[in-house]
Amino acid sequence: MKIGVFVCHCGSNIAGTVDVARVAEEARKLPDVAFASDTMYACSEPGQEGIIEAIREHNLDGVVVASCTPRMHEPTFRRTVERAGLNRYMFEMANIREHVSWIGKDIEANTGKAIDLVAMAVAKLTHDKRLTAKKFSINKRVMVIGGGVAGIQAALDCADGGLEVVLVEKTPSIGGKMSKLDKTFPTIDCSSCILGPKMVDVAQHPNITLYANAEVAGVQGYVGNFEVSVNRKATYVDWEACTGCGQCMEKCPSKKSRDVFNEDIGTTTAINIPFPQAIPKKASINPEFCMKLTKGKCGVCEKICPTKAIRFDQTDAEAVENVGAIVVATGFDLFDHTRYGEYGGGRYTDVITSIQYERLLSASGPTGGHIKRPSDGKEPENVVFIQCVGSRDKSIGRPYCSGFCCMYTAKQAILTKDHLPESQSYVFYMDIRAPGKLYDEFTRRAMEEYGARYIRGRVSMIYPKGDRYVVRGADTLMGAAVEVEADLVVLAVGAESAKGAPQLAEKLRISYDTYGFYMESHPKLRPVETNTAGVYLAGACQGPKDIPSSVGQGSAAAAKVLALFSKDQLESDPQISEVDIKRCVGCGKCIETCPFTAIELTEFRGQPKAKVIETVCQGCGNCTTTCPQGAIQLQHFTDNQILAEVNVLCQQTLPNYG
Amino acid sequence: MSADATELRIVGFLCNWCSYGGADTAGVGRFQQPTDLRIIRVPCSGRIDPLFVVKSLIEGADGVLVSGCHPRDCHYSEGNYYARRRLEVLKRFLPILGIDPRRFEYTWVSASEGQKWKTVVSKFTEHIHELGPAPRLDSEACAQAAAIALQGL
Numbered sequence: 001m002k003i004g005v006f007v008c009h010c011g012s013n014i015a016g017t018v019d020v021a022r023v024a025e026e027a028r029k030l031p032d033v034a035f036a037s038d039t040m041y042a043c044s045e046p047g048q049e050g051i052i053e054a055i056r057e058h059n060l061d062g063v064v065v066a067s068c069t070p071r072m073h074e075p076t077f078r079r080t081v082e083r084a085g086l087n088r089y090m091f092e093m094a095n096i097r098e099h100v101s102w103i104g105k106d107i108e109a110n111t112g113k114a115i116d117l118v119a120m121a122v123a124k125l126t127h128d129k130r131l132t133a134k135k136f137s138i139n140k141r142v143m144v145i146g147g148g149v150a151g152i153q154a155a156l157d158c159a160d161g162g163l164e165v166v167l168v169e170k171t172p173s174i175g176g177k178m179s180k181l182d183k184t185f186p187t188i189d190c191s192s193c194i195l196g197p198k199m200v201d202v203a204q205h206p207n208i209t210l211y212a213n214a215e216v217a218g219v220q221g222y223v224g225n226f227e228v229s230v231n232r233k234a235t236y237v238d239w240e241a242c243t244g245c246g247q248c249m250e251k252c253p254s255k256k257s258r259d260v261f262n263e264d265i266g267t268t269t270a271i272n273i274p275f276p277q278a279i280p281k282k283a284s285i286n287p288e289f290c291m292k293l294t295k296g297k298c299g300v301c302e303k304i305c306p307t308k309a310i311r312f313d314q315t316d317a318e319a320v321e322n323v324g325a326i327v328v329a330t331g332f333d334l335f336d337h338t339r340y341g342e343y344g345g346g347r348y349t350d351v352i353t354s355i356q357y358e359r360l361l362s363a364s365g366p367t368g369g370h371i372k373r374p375s376d377g378k379e380p381e382n383v384v385f386i387q388c389v390g391s392r393d394k395s396i397g398r399p400y401c402s403g404f405c406c407m408y409t410a411k412q413a414i415l416t417k418d419h420l421p422e423s424q425s426y427v428f429y430m431d432i433r434a435p436g437k438l439y440d441e442f443t444r445r446a447m448e449e450y451g452a453r454y455i456r457g458r459v460s461m462i463y464p465k466g467d468r469y470v471v472r473g474a475d476t477l478m479g480a481a482v483e484v485e486a487d488l489v490v491l492a493v494g495a496e497s498a499k500g501a502p503q504l505a506e507k508l509r510i511s512y513d514t515y516g517f518y519m520e521s522h523p524k525l526r527p528v529e530t531n532t533a534g535v536y537l538a539g540a541c542q543g544p545k546d547i548p549s550s551v552g553q554g555s556a557a558a559a560k561v562l563a564l565f566s567k568d569q570l571e572s573d574p575q576i577s578e579v580d581i582k583r584c585v586g587c588g589k590c591i592e593t594c595p596f597t598a599i600e601l602t603e604f605r606g607q608p609k610a611k612v613i614e615t616v617c618q619g620c621g622n623c624t625t626t627c628p629q630g631a632i633q634l635q636h637f638t639d640n641q642i643l644a645e646v647n648v649l650c651q652q653t654l655p656n657y658g
Numbered sequence: 659m660s661a662d663a664t665e666l667r668i669v670g671f672l673c674n675w676c677s678y679g680g681a682d683t684a685g686v687g688r689f690q691q692p693t694d695l696r697i698i699r700v701p702c703s704g705r706i707d708p709l710f711v712v713k714s715l716i717e718g719a720d721g722v723l724v725s726g727c728h729p730r731d732c733h734y735s736e737g738n739y740y741a742r743r744r745l746e747v748l749k750r751f752l753p754i755l756g757i758d759p760r761r762f763e764y765t766w767v768s769a770s771e772g773q774k775w776k777t778v779v780s781k782f783t784e785h786i787h788e789l790g791p792a793p794r795l796d797s798e799a800c801a802q803a804a805a806i807a808l809q810g811l
Contacts, residue, residue, distance in 0.1 A: 069682045070699070071674070098685025099697055103776075109665065109693040116696050502730070509733055511675065513770040531675055531733060575701070595735040620734035621705030625744070637700055642710060645698045649669055650717035 001126055002034035004060040005118060006051055007096075008042035008067035014101040019111040023066060023096070026115045030122050034058050042067050048080045055084035062086070062128060064121045066094035066114060072522075087130035089574070089636060092121040116649060123644040131635055133571035136615050138224035139324040140565045143168065145216055145504070148176020149547055150539025151329030152198050153554030154561075158327075159207035161562045166321045167202065168230055169212045171260075173278035174199055176331055180261065182361040182369075184547060185411040186442035192277055192364065199279040211319065212280055219507045222618065223534030224324045224570045234314040235284035236293070237271070241309035244273055244281035248301035248310070257289035259366070263356045265374060266366030271301050271310075276364055283309075325534045325564055327557045328518060329550075330504060332540040335390025335398065335493040342461040343386065343491060348469065349375040351462060351489040354408060361415050371419050373488055376467065380423060380487030383416050384471045385409045386459050387429045391494030400515065402494030403544040406433045409492045410443040413452035425452040426484050428459050428473050436546065455482060462489060495544035508535050517543045528557045536560050575636040576617035577624060583631035584609045590623035590632050599623060599632075666720040666786050670697040670779075671706045673738070676727035679769030681779075689776035692783040695723065703727065703764075704737030708748040715757050718794075721786035724764040725778065731768060738766070753806070760789060 005027040009015035020038040027036040035058045041047045042065050051063060063081050067073065070093040078088035094117040104110050140163060144155045147169030155167045167174070178184075179199075181191035202208055217231040254270035261274040270289040273281055283301075291298035292312055302310040337353050338345035345351075350373050352360075363369035373380055387409055391402040406429065413425040427446075432454075434440040446452045457474035464470075471484045497516030505512045510530040511519040518541050521529040528536050536557040539550035564570075577590075577599075586608030591599045598616035601608055610623075610632060621634035630639055672678040678699050684691065700706055703726025711722045724745060732738040745764045752759040763782055767775050 069678075069685070071679060071682060095682075095697070098682040100693075102685040102688055103691045104693045105690070106693065112665070113693050113696065120696070120698070506730055506735075509735060511727075511731060511733070511769055513768070519770060593740065595737065618734055620702040620737045621700065622702065622734070622737050622740050625705055625707045625740070634701070634705060637705060639707065642698060642700065642707075643713065646669065646710060646714050646717070649696050649698075650667065650714055650719050 001032045002060050003032045003062045003122055003125055004054050005033055005036035005064045006042050007038040009040050010067060010097055014097050017101045017105055017107055017110050018096060018114050019107060022111055023114045023118060027118050030119055032126050033122060043073050043076055051080050052084040055086060062090040062125045064092045064125055066096045066118050068097040069095045089131040090128050092125045094118045094121040119648045120645040123648040124641045127641045127644050131574035133574050134614060135569040136572055137569055139322050141323040142325045142561050143228055143321060143323040144327045144329060146329035146331055147174030148329060148331045148539060149178045150550040150554040152202055153551045154327045154329055154538050154558045155208055156201055157555050157558030158561055159205045165208045167208055167210045168214050168216060170215050172213045172284045173274050174202060178547060180355060181358050183411060183415060185407045186438045196277045203279045226323050226326060228321050228323060230319045232317045232319055234316050236311055236314050237283050238309045238311050239282045241307045242282045243307055246273060247304055248283055251300050251304050254289045254291055257286055262359045262366050265356045265359050325561045327536045327538055328541055329538040330498050330541040332495040333498050335496050337389055337491045337493050339396055340389060344462050353491050353493045357412055357490045379420055382486045383423055383425050383488045384484055384486040385427045385490045385492060387492040389491040389493050398494060401433060404546045405492040405494055407439055410446040413446045414450045417450040427452055427454045429454055429456060510535055528553055528560055572615055573619060575619045576614060577612045577632050577634050579610050579612060580631045581609055583629045585629055589626045593622050593626040665694045666791060667718060668695040668721040668786055669714045669719045670695045670723045671700055672697050673703045673726040674699055674701050675733035676769050677725035677767045680767040680771045680775040683769060683772030684775040687772045689772055691776050691779045694783050695779055702734050702737035703741035706741060708744050711748060711762055715761060720792045721761045723782050725767050728766040728768055761792060
C-alpha cells in the first residue's frame with residue numbers, strides 16, 4: 001500500500017508548538033508511507049491541490065492528513081481525495097491541533113505525540129476499505145416542533161418553499177413568548193400586531209398542518225425518513241366543531257381558574273380561549289378547574305355551546321407523521337424568581353416578574369393595559385426594576401447572561417412613563433448589555449428622555465413597609481448603600497432552557513449543554529444544525545435569543561431543510577455494520593443489542609443469520625462489541641482497525657523508561 | 659507535564675459525539691493538559707470492546723481512559739449504557755488478569771465540557787504517574803496476581 005502523509009502547519013497554530021517537518025520526516029520512515037510532507041494550510045485551495053498532485057504523482061492508495069479535528073475537516077479532505085480519484089474512505093486524519101498543539105507548549109513532547117498520532121492514523125489506514133454510499137429516497141415533509149416566533153418563521157418559510165409542514169405546539173395556541181409581550185424593543189412595535197398576521201398565515205397556509213395542544217412522544221428513523229408520533233392532548237372540545245365564539249367562556253361558573261396565558265396575573269374560566277388572537281381560535285377545558293370533570297356537576301358549556309362541540313369524554317389521541325426533516329424550536333422558560341428568597345420570591349404580592357408586568361402593560365391583558373398593583377389595584381408611583389434575576393449568578397446555577405433582559409427592562413421603563421407620566425422608574429443593573437442595532441441608543445433614551453434612574457449594583461433584599469416595599473441595594477458607582485421605596489417591584493427574570501428539553505433531546509438524539517440548551521453542530525459555522533442529520537435548531541432552544549435572532553434562525557433552519565430537500569435522493573453513510581455470513585452463528589445477540597432495531601434474522605442455506613438493514617443502521621457499533629464471533633463488523637471502525645491503532649501506541653514507540 | 663518529565667503511555671478511547679468533542683472543546687479553549695494521553699476515536703463508547711482495554715494494558719499501556727456521553731445523552735440512544743455495564747464488569751475483572759484496576763478508568767464528558775475534560779485528563783495522568791510505569795507482565799507476575807485475586811474471592 002502507498003500512503004501519503006501531509007502535516008499541516010495551520011499557520012502557527014500547529015507549527016508554533018510542533019516540529020511539523022520532523023513529524024513528516026518520521027512519518028516517511030513508517031511502513032507503507034510512500035510520501036510525506038508538511039504544508040502551510042492543508043485545507044486551503046493550494047493545500048488541497050498539493051494533496052491531489054501528490055496522489056497522482058506518487059500513485060497513492062490512501063492519504064493521512066495531520067491537522068485539526070476530523071469533526072471539522074474530515075468531509076473537506078474526503079472530497080479532496082475523491083477529486084484525485086481515490087475512494088473517500090481511504091483517508092484518515094490525525095488531530096494534532098485540538099489534541100496536541102493547542103493544549104501543550106512543550107515542543108519536544110508535542111512533536112512526539114504528533115508522531116504517534118500520525119503513526120496511528122497510518123496503521124488504521126492500512127486496514128481501510130473502499131466503501132460506497134447507497135442512495136435512498138427522501139420524504140419531503142418537515143416537522144417543526146414549537147410554535148413560537150422561530151417555529152412560525154421556519155414553518156412559513158418551508159411552506160412558502162413548497163414543502164408540506166407539520167407544526168406541533170405544546171400549548172393550545174401558537175405564538176409563544178412573543179404573543180405575551182406588549183411592545184417590542186427597540187422599535188416599540190406592538191408585538192401582537194406584527195406577530196398576529198404571521199399566526200394567521202400559519203392557520204391559512206394550505207401547506208401547514210397545525211397540531212396545537214400536542215407534544216412529540218417519540219421519534220424513529222433517520223434523515224429523510226423520520227417517523228414521529230405526536231400525542232394530541234385532550235381539550236374536551238371538538239375543535240372541528242368549535243367556532244371560537246366564546247359563549248362558553250361567558251357562562252362558565254369556574255371563574256377562578258388559573259390563567260396560564262396571563263402568567264397568573266388575574267384568573268380565567270375553566271373553559272377558555274387563551275387570548276383574543278389565539279391560533280387556532282378554539283376553546284379548551286382546563287381539567288383541573290372544570291367542575292364537570294372534577295366533581296361531575298355543571299356542564300353549563302355543554303348546554304350553551306351552539307355547535308355542540310363539548311366532549312367531556314375526550315381522551316388523548318396519537319397521530320403519526322412521516323417527515324424527512326425536523327426543526328426544533330421549543331424556545332425557553334423564564335427563571336423561577338421564587339428561588340430568590342431575599343426578593344420576597346412569591347411571598348410579596350407586588351413583587352412580580354417581567355413577563356407578568358408585560359401582561360399588565362398589554363391592552364389585551366387582565367387589566368386592559370392599565371398598570372395596577374396586584375395587591376390593591378392602585379397605580380404605582382415608584383416602580384423598581386431589578387435586573388439579572390436568574391442571570392449571571394453562579395450561586396443559583398445561572399452563570400450565563402440571558403441577553404435580552406437589559407433591553408426589555410429599558411422598554412418597560414419607557415412604557416411605564418408612557419402609561420403613568422407621574423411615575424418614577426428605578427433600574428438596578430450590573431452592566432448594560434445592549435449590543436444590537438439601535439439597542440444602546442434605546443437604553444439611553446430610557447435614561448435621558450424618559451428619566452429612568454439607573455443604579456449600578458445588586459439588590460440585597462426587599463422588605464415591606466406599610467403598603468410599600470423598601471428595596472435595599474448598593475450603588476457601586478457611588479460606593480454607597482441605597483434604599484428606594486417602591487410601590488411595585490419588577491424582577492427582570494432571565495432565560496433558562498424549556499422544561500422537558502433534555503427529554504425531547506433524548507428522543508431526537510441531539511445533545512444539550514449543562515443548562516439544557518440544545519447544542520449546535522458547530523458554534524460558528526453550523527449554528528442551526530445538530531449532530532443528528534436532518535434535525536435543525538431555531539430560536540431560544542439553543543440559547544437565549546431576542547426576536548430578530550430567533551426569526552433569523554427560523555429562516556436559516558428552513559433554508560437548510562429546503563437545501564436538504566433539493567435532492568431527490570440522499571446518500572447513506574456506508575460506515576455501518578456488515579455481517580460476515582461465514583462467521584455468524586445466528587445467535588441473535590446483535591439483534592437484542594441494536595438500539596435501532598436495524599438487524600433482523602434471516603436464513604441462509606437453512607441456517608439462521610443476522611442481516612443489517614442498511615438504511616436503519618446508524619453506525620454505533622454496539623453489535624460489533626456484542627458479537628461473540630466477531631462476525632458483525634462496523635465498517636471503518638472494525639476490530640482490526642482499532643487494534644491496529646492500539647498496537648502502534650502500545651508496542652512500536654514505547655518510551656524508554658531507563 | 660509529569661513530575662519526572664518522562665511521559666507514560668496512556669491510551670484514551672473516546673466516543674465521537676461527546677468526549678472527543680469535549681477534548682476538541684478543551685483544545686479550542688487552550689486548556690493546557692499533560693501530553694501523555696493519545697486518543698483513539700470510536701463512534702460510540704458502546705463500540706469499545708473491553709478487550710481493547712485489556713489488550714492495551716497487556717501490550718504496554720500504563721493507563722487506559724474511556725470516556726463517552728453522559729448517561730441519557732447518547733447519540734445512539736443507549737450505547738453508553740451498554741458501555742457502562744461492560745466497563746464496570748471489566749474493572750472488576752482486571753485483577754484476575756493480573757492488571758492493576760487503578761490503571762483503568764471510565765468517565766462521561768460531553769462535547770461542551772472542555773474544562774471538565776482538562777480536569778479528567780490531568781487527574782488521570784497524575785494518578786498514573788503516581789502508580790508509575792506498569793510492570794511488564796511475565797508468567798510469574800501473572801501467577802502472583804491471580805493468586806492475590808483468588809484470595810480476595
